[in-house]
Amino acid sequence: MSDDVQARHARAEEALRRTSASLVLLDLGGRTATGFVISSEGHVATSLHAVASARAITAVLPDGARSPVVQVAAVDERRDLAVLCLPLSNRVPALPLGPPTLPSEGEALHVVQAHADRPPETRTLEVRAVQVLGEWLTLLELTRTLPEDASGSPVVDARGQVVGLATAALANGRALGLVIPVRYLAPLLKTPGPPQPLSALDTPRQRAPRVRQVPQHPLGLLDGCATPAVESVAALLGQAINVGAPAYNRGDVEGCYRLYMHTAEQLIDERDDCPGVQRALRDGLLRCEGMKDAEDRAWALRDTFDGLMDVIGRWRQSRPASPTPASKRPPPKTYLN
Structure with missing residues (x-):
């Protein structure tokens, strides 16, 4: 194993160790998604399309404890984000969000995913491109696809900072691995008003963010x-x-x-x-x-x-x-x- 491969493996292991304590497996009844705690009040960030229209959600904590999720703190349909309320907030530490600065093309990132039947795993992928969809959204396209149940997983850089949330997407028939930058998560914690019921996850558009297909002409x-x-x-x-x-x-x-x-x-x-x-x-x-x-x-x-x-x-x-x-x-x- 080369020094570079060993170094990347070591960084992935460190990212897994730091991040796993804040992971939450979301059991949706027959399928799962990953979320992660982002505040001391127990707010759990995940992908909206992964939990959309769910009638029951059970959060499985890192220590194995299970807790029903019955409230939604915020929903951002355009950016495919949802923030859930975890009742057992004091049992899971918050994962600090990194700065809003975007990773650059070619930079290695680590996607940390929770599993029901085995320990969390880390996938190391590079940023293929920075996609600017407009003033409302800039996202990262990864070099490889992600499994559907990886949506909602935290994405951390080599320094262990959370840079965004992973999304398994489909655009024009092509599977993609995307990252929604962390800059869009922090404002959701300031959403005014009381928490909403799970019905707030009902949305007419249950689709992942669109990736541009702009022709490159000579x-x-x-x-x-x-x-x-x-x-x-x-x-x-x-x-x-x-x-x-x-x-x-x-x-x-x-x-x-x-x-x-x-x-x-x-x-x-x-x-x-x-x-x-x-x-x-x-x-x-x-x-x-x-x-x-x-x-x-x-x-x-x-x-x-x-x-x-x-x-x-x-x-x-x-x-x-x-x-x-x-x-x-x-x-x-x-x-x-």
């Missing part, structure tokens, strides 16, 4: 496009995003999708001078044909638009700068919100 996609045509495409895409994204956030998912669809169709009809753009937009619309859900279709076209905006941005950077006097330069254009 610069050759814009071959033959004149500068005014490229700028016109960017302006129209930017306008659609700046109107569609707020509509989506207000709950008008169908309206957002239809705006994106009409924008794509308009550019396909008008931009014969940019065949690469037309091809990319047709591919996006073709993806939508196999999707029944308006939300999936809206995100498929948003990914298509963002892929085009990305290649346009790189195309601009590759162009030679023109000696425009500073006093006559137009203000920078902002297309992405």
Whole structure:
């Protein structure tokens, strides 16, 4: 065993030792999930989709004691988080949350999962990518998938700090291992009002966070496009995003999708001078044909638009700068919100 492998193994063992004392196995009647205590009042963090619509939850503590969970402290549907109330709060120490700073790509993290029939285990995985879904959520994609019952497990770094909560997810038919950063957990402890009953876990959307599928186009996609045509495409895409994204956030998912669809169709009809753009937009619309859900279709076209905006941005950077006097330069254009 190499020194590097030995060092990683030692760090994983230390992460397991420190974290196991705060693990809680959530018995949902026929299936399980993992949670971990994050406050001295006995608040247990876990994945919302793992406990959604549960009619009974039993918490199995590290010492083997079992306790029914009947109250919910907070729910964050958009970020797939739930905080439960553990009655036996004094028997499980809280796991201190780490700083809000995100791990970097390539950094090794440890996912610590509770089990019903054996001791907790640690999986060591690396950060594949940092996914920015918008101002409301940034998450980490891991290099390997996670089993479904690992959702809710604490994720710690090499220093033993909790950096987030593990989630086994499915995006566009592809299994993924994700981490919801710890920065979204702390505010849930300040949720006003008394605890809620388990019915608060009933949610119409029991799905894990969406991972973006933004195409990575080569610069050759814009071959033959004149500068005014490229700028016109960017302006129209930017306008659609700046109107569609707020509509989506207000709950008008169908309206957002239809705006994106009409924008794509308009550019396909008008931009014969940019065949690469037309091809990319047709591919996006073709993806939508196999999707029944308006939300999936809206995100498929948003990914298509963002892929085009990305290649346009790189195309601009590759162009030679023109000696425009500073006093006559137009203000920078902002297309992405």
